[in-house]
Amino acid sequence: MKIALLGYGKMGKVIERIAQERGHSIVLRKSSNSSFEGLEQADVAIDFSIPDSAVENITACFELGIPVVSGTTGWLSEYDNMVQLCEAKQGAFIYGSNFSLGVNLFFELNAYLAKMMTKFDQYKVSLEEIHHTQKLDKPSGTAITLAQGVMEHSGHAHWTLENSNTNDLFIDVKRIENVPGTHHIYYTSAVDTIAISHTAHNREGFALGAVIAAEWLAPRKGVYTMKDVLEL
Secondary structure, three states, rough: OOEOOOOOHHHHHHHHHHHHOOOEEEEEEEEOOOOOHHHHHHHHHEEEEHHHHHHHHHHHHHHOOOOOOOEEEEEEHHHHHHHHHHOOOEEEEEOOOOOHHHHHHHHHHHHHHHHHHOOOOOOOEEEEEEEEOOOOOOOOOOHHHHHHHOOOOOOOOEOOOOOOOOOOOOEEEEEOOOOOOOOEEEEEEEEOOOOEEEEEOOHHHHHHHHHHHHHHHHOOOOOEEEEHOOOO
């Protein structure tokens, strides 16, 4: 495949290496200051940019009929508009807050545990996420997906970054140097704590998942998620 990389930071460079190892070529390496020249040659685009660039990048792909996989977080107020544009242009789109195989399995485990815990109201649930200091959005998109998985099976209607006595689901956000991504879910009672965690050791898992998603999406039309790619 010919791949356009929309965003050429640390993640973009890892995606490039893995894509080339899998036999693909890169026709565009777009940074925030460069143009879309070369995008029209791509069979698929992978967007790991910044929140302020994501909508422009995704729109450019749909206008050219190029399938796009987006792992950029922090722009989801425009997600429904992008889905509508994709459908209007008969395009192909996957957004994922995290493309790692392990994280997507963790999403399923989180939802299953949340459903199981609905009978035990003595436990209070909370989330913790830790990322490197260069990450712009708080909380992470992965943490938001995990929170949504909990809220679907609990009495929590909203999440919050404030540790208050409200019924909102608390997400504790930490930024520490050189942490690719760590997420914990805690169920705490007066007598014990139940916890599940996912810890990324590097960016490899995110990048490989994004390339696999691009391979899967390239011949298709429509709007999908990683659950479709991984048949979860």
